[in-house]
Amino acid sequence: MEAQAVGSERANCPVERTLEVIGGRWKVLILRELFGGIKRFGQLHRALSGITQKMLTQQLREMESDGIVHREVYLQVPPKVEYSLTPLGESLKPIIQSMHEWGIRHLDRDVKN
Amino acid sequence: MEAQAVGSERANCPVERTLEVIGGRWKVLILRELFGGIKRFGQLHRALSGITQKMLTQQLREMESDGIVHREVYLQVPPKVEYSLTPLGESLKPIIQSMHEWGIRHLDRDVKN
DNA sequence: CGGAATCCAGTTCGATACTG
DNA sequence: CAGTATCGAACTGGATTCCG
Numbered sequence: 123m124e125a126q127a128v129g130s131e132r133a134n135c136p137v138e139r140t141l142e143v144i145g146g147r148w149k150v151l152i153l154r155e156l157f158g159g160i161k162r163f164g165q166l167h168r169a170l171s172g173i174t175q176k177m178l179t180q181q182l183r184e185m186e187s188d189g190i191v192h193r194e195v196y197l198q199v200p201p202k203v204e205y206s207l208t209p210l211g212e213s214l215k216p217i218i219q220s221m222h223e224w225g226i227r228h229l230d231r232d233v234k235n
Numbered sequence: 236m237e238a239q240a241v242g243s244e245r246a247n248c249p250v251e252r253t254l255e256v257i258g259g260r261w262k263v264l265i266l267r268e269l270f271g272g273i274k275r276f277g278q279l280h281r282a283l284s285g286i287t288q289k290m291l292t293q294q295l296r297e298m299e300s301d302g303i304v305h306r307e308v309y310l311q312v313p314p315k316v317e318y319s320l321t322p323l324g325e326s327l328k329p330i331i332q333s334m335h336e337w338g339i340r341h342l343d344r345d346v347k348n
Numbered sequence: 349c350g351g352a353a354t355c356c357a358g359t360t361c362g363a364t365a366c367t368g
Numbered sequence: 369c370a371g372t373a374t375c376g377a378a379c380t381g382g383a384t385t386c387c388g
Contacts, residue, residue, distance in 0.1 A: 136338025137263045137331055143342075145258050147361090150250045163370055174362060179371065200369045201368080210341060217337055218250055220330050225249025228323055229256070260381085276350055287382060292351065313349040314388080352387080359380070367372075 143188050144214060148173055148181045153211070153218055156191065160206040190214065256301050257327060261286055261294045266324070266331060269304065273319040303327065 133139045144150055148170060155161055155169050167178055182205060185191035190211035196202040246252045257263055261283060268274055268282050280291055295318060298304035303324035309315040 135264065135267070136336075136342065137267070137334045138338075139342045140334040140338040141258065141263060145254065150254060151248065154248070154250065167370090175371065176363095176373095177361070180361095195370095199368085201371080203370060213341065214337065217330070217333050220333055221250045221253040223249075224327065224330055225251075225253040228326065229249065229252045280350090288351070289353095289383090290381065293381095308350095312388085314351080316350060350388095352385100354385080355383090357380100357382085359378100361378080362376095364375090365373085368370095 140217070143185075143190060144217070146181050146184060148177060149185060150218060150221075152178075152181060152185065152191075153207070153214060156205060156207045156211065157215060157218075160204050163203050163205070166205065185211070253330070256298075256303060257330070259294050259297060261290060262298060263331060263334075265291075265294060265298065265304075266320075266327060269318060269320045269324065270328060270331075273317050276316045276318065279318065298324070 133142060144153065151170055152166060155166055161169070163178070163182075166182075167173065167175065170178065182191060182193070186193050190208055192206050192208050192211075194204045194206070196204070246255060257266065264283055265279065268279055274282070276291070276295075279295075280286065280288065283291065295304060295306070299306050303321055305319050305321050305324075307317045307319070309317070
């Protein structure tokens with residue numbers, strides 16, 4: 123089921139539930155791409171080098187069902203699917219930013235190990 | 236590292252690295268306990284109902300090696316080991332709090348699944 | 349009391365192949 | 369282009385046992 127760090131049960135703690143939403147292996151990276159605007163599947167796939175199609179699809183589906191990502195399908199050939207953030211997804215921005223700043227401030231010395 | 240949802244490689248993105256630090260299955264819960272002050276191993280074990288000794292030890296060791304938890308061993312019988320937050324661990328508090336607020340504000344309607 | 353070691357089931361993930 | 373299906377390998381976490 124879930125790819126999360128956290129198990130599949132709904133956590134009782136708000137912090138844990140938030141972590142379930144953003145804690146997936148690729149989710150913060152997908153969020154970062156989508157903070158930059160609407161992206162097609164292929165764009166995300168190329169931007170997140172290393173992710174497989176399977177994982178990208180899986181993570182996007184979870185984010186969609188969590189209500190933070192919107193999936194727009196264009197019925198045409200070749201297919202075109204666009205992903206964007208919902209308002210709920212946008213509301214995560216301050217959290218991601220504070221995590222970004224903490225990472226920069228406290229972990230960057232260790233990068234070159 | 237963790238099941239941490241995140242793989243064992245050091246991430247290139249500060250947000251991901253931060254997530255590696257707090258993203259473990261039980262880490263935010265352990266942090267919450269330790270925000271309340273120094274705790275013994277047994278106290279943590281009882282507070283986090285459901286966690287196994289193995290997992291508690293494992294998560295604490297990772298947090299220690301990430302520099303956010305301090306482990307103080309008292310050489311006596313019976314053994315006594317106390318865990319506390321380092322200043323780096325304390326510095327995570329704003330992030331955890333913003334996650335807490337986001338969880339309350341945006342996810343609480345769903346709690347009663 | 350606070351672990352370490354072992355074993356094992358379940359889950360996750362990557363690679364690959366196929367499709368509308 | 370944007371997926372789905374399938375198959376193993378690897379990793380994870382739980383239960384249990386033993387130890388200083």
